[in-house]
Amino acid sequence: GAGVSQTPSNKVTEKGKYVELRCDPISGHTALYWYRQSLGQGPEFLIYFQGTGAADDSGLPNDRFFAVRPEGSVSTLKIQRTERGDSAVYLCASSLGPIATSGAGNEQFFGPGTRLTVL
Amino acid sequence: GEDVEQSLFLSVREGDSSVINCTYTDSSSTYLYWYKQEPGAGLQLLTYIFSNMDMKQDQRLTVLLNKKDKHLSLRIADTQTGDSAIYFCAERKGYSTLTFGKGTMLLVSP
Numbered sequence: 072g073a074g075v076s077q078t079p080s081n082k083v084t085e086k087g088k089y090v091e092l093r094c095d096p097i098s099g100h101t102a103l104y105w106y107r108q109s110l111g112q113g114p115e116f117l118i119y120f121q122g123t124g125a126a127d128d129s130g131l132p133n134d135r136f137f138a139v140r141p142e143g144s145v146s147t148l149k150i151q152r153t154e155r156g157d158s159a160v161y162l163c164a165s166s167l168g169p170i171a172t173s174g175a176g177n178e179q180f181f182g183p184g185t186r187l188t189v190l
Numbered sequence: 191g192e193d194v195e196q197s198l199f200l201s202v203r204e205g206d207s208s209v210i211n212c213t214y215t216d217s218s219s220t221y222l223y224w225y226k227q228e229p230g231a232g233l234q235l236l237t238y239i240f241s242n243m244d245m246k247q248d249q250r251l252t253v254l255l256n257k258k259d260k261h262l263s264l265r266i267a268d269t270q271t272g273d274s275a276i277y278f279c280a281e282r283k284g285y286s287t288l289t290f291g292k293g294t295m296l297l298v299s300p
Contacts, residue, residue: 075232104287113194113278113290114233127287162233179288181225181232 073097075182077163083188084153092148092185096165103146104179105138106162114162120146153189160184194291196279201297208266210294212279215260219281222255223288224264227276236264236277266296274298 076095084090096103102121106114116130120140128138135153140146150157164179193215202208214222223238239246239253239262246253252265266273276293283289 106288111292113280113292114288116287116289119287130287164233178235178238181234183230183232 075163075165075180077161077182077185079185080183081186081188083190085190086153086155088153088189090150090153090187092150092161092187094146094148094163094165094182096144096146096163097180098144100165100167100180101143102166102168102177102179103140104164104166105146105148106164107159108162108184109159117148117161150187153187155189158187158189160186193289194279194281196277196291196294198292199295199297201299202269204269204271204298204300206269208264208269208273208296208298210264210266210277210279210296212262212264212291213260214262214279214281214289216281216283217257217260219283221282222253222262223280223282224251224253225278225280225290227278227293233278269296269298271298271300 078093104119105117107117108114118138119127122143123140135151138148162184164181166177166179196212220241221238224236225233226236227233237248237251237253239255250267254263274297276295278293279291280288
């Protein structure tokens, strides 16, 4: 497909378990972002990759959360020792260039999200 | 989304105009965005405005920016039932990522 894809679309896990969420950005997009959207809230920034490196991880809530993008394309968000408060929709977005490319607003294209439920 | 505030709900009749309002707190924001979210779908960028502009029009959409009051609005002309969705205002500060409001649910009745 031409858009951002995320798998799985839904994930139910038990408290304390480990989960991985995957994001496939649009081909050719060098920038990738993870956001978390809790019920009734807007998306909240977690981490931003430019290429393979995490350029800004200031939104990660604690050290249970980690993300990688080893080849500069697909990214995986990893959550250890999940807690009920981690339940949310995890959104991934990609954009053509780095944030510093400002001329056209540097549109971020969002995937449909992964709904994580921690029981 | 604590830096960006929106009213939570708006109900209009089909054919009327809708106006969704947003306030933001950071005067250094460079771009302001409106996104649309439909159930089960990803966020869709509707339009954006650069901070040195007052107005931007794109077909049925008009964005007004009052930088002095840090107020942004989205007007949808001739609102249709297909416009029913949640609309998010977002700000971008310099080279940082996006900060979203909590969203305004727009309900369009026939």
